Amino acid sequence: MAKQEISIRTEDGTARAGLFRPDHQTAAGVILYMDAFGLRPALDAMAERLAAEGYAVLVPDLFYRFGDYGPFDARTAFSEEPSRSALRSMIEGTSQDMTRRDSAAFIEALTEAGATNRIGTVGYCMGGSRALHAAAAYPDRIAAAASFHGGRLASDAPDSPHRHVSTIRGRVYVGSAGVDGSFPPEQSGLLAEALRRAEVDHIIENYVGMAHGWAVSDHSVYDAGGAERHWKRLTTLFHETLR
Template identity: 70%
Template sequence: MVPSTSKRDITIKTPDGVARACVFRNGQAKAGIILYMDAFGPRPALYDMAARLAGSGYAVLVPDLFYRDTPYGPFDAKTAFVEEKSKAALTALISGTTQDMTARDSGAFIAALEAEGIRGPIGAVGYCMGGGRAINAAAAYPDKIAAAASFHGGRLGTDAPDSPASNAGKIKARVYVGSAGVDGSFPPEQSARLAQALRQAEVDHIIENYVGMQHGWCVSDHSVYDAAGAERHWKRLIDFFGETLG
């Protein structure tokens, strides 16, 4: 964890129950950020990322998106989709926690940051399954979320009603998408469809292809973690939030 960055466990009342979450901050926060988890849930690897982001001057909220199904896991990010039992459990958690559910929850996540004293614009960043949820949160709360970033997010450019491409017209935030060089969950045709939808909606956006990176490269406990690629992601993300949130 980044020195002098504090971590506090909280609970958040949502329309569907109570979600556990952690808040990270380093001194006086200039803005708030919601970090939408990947499929393996809140854990030390994500907490380290939240602490690093908080070190740039933000209050960072890491909510448990799977709170409706607790207890679950823990999961090993390196093997969870290889072992049949854990793969089945993860698949059920992901399919059972819909984009619409997370969009509803995001109103409570924003309120939790406001209870932390955040009064200015809010950012969102998501990894893997959290990538689309961060962008859809910006669509659901356009007057609250000013910046949304996705890294190795999947299904961002399908024609499904809950795809970020389908919701582009509702977005007022700036959007950054970092895609893995080869990623079956976000192939080139989806990237093109998302780019077209964002451009037609006049959304300020960047879609960047990280050549040579694999799905999950940003998160340190993934088997495909790439240290150099992760540092590149950090530079892009911190600059993106700095330009947009201050």
């Protein structure tokens, strides 16, 4: 499969993105919502693996409003300055509403690339909540949404994902780190209750022994065995819903 660097026109500007096409024509697409460290080879490799499964995969830059930056080193960005302050500013300055609006343009980009059928979303870290919000905002196209080590999925914030699941029509999978301060057990319980009340087909799975970031290869806490388990869950979800 080949990677194509594209520009996507949104309501607020132009987002760069990587588009990964499988070796054969496909009508199913996937949006991969990045973690906080930006577009980089580790995410490209994950998109390539999904493309090899037969999907057109889009990896958009969620921080495009900030102009040129990074990418950041996932191993040190939060432990060193000035990257720590820059990251926090960009995360706090990128709202869920922005990503929901952007996702309309992301879906259109996939459609223009030939993915005219069902779409799946997957996100890591901050991207996990984005993947769920997109499924809630665009239920007619998004048939599956997955979050891995996503944070604040059931927080007190008005835009917390668990407050918006009632419009989701597809399936949801949430893989949480064994111990994760950004998604503690009480949030997991609130999310599960919200999904059940909304009658959303879902699984919330706890990866015991895994730390926040375990599924992405350039994280300091990357775990090869846990990452393969995540791939099995993700590809099964997409094979069962997008094909």
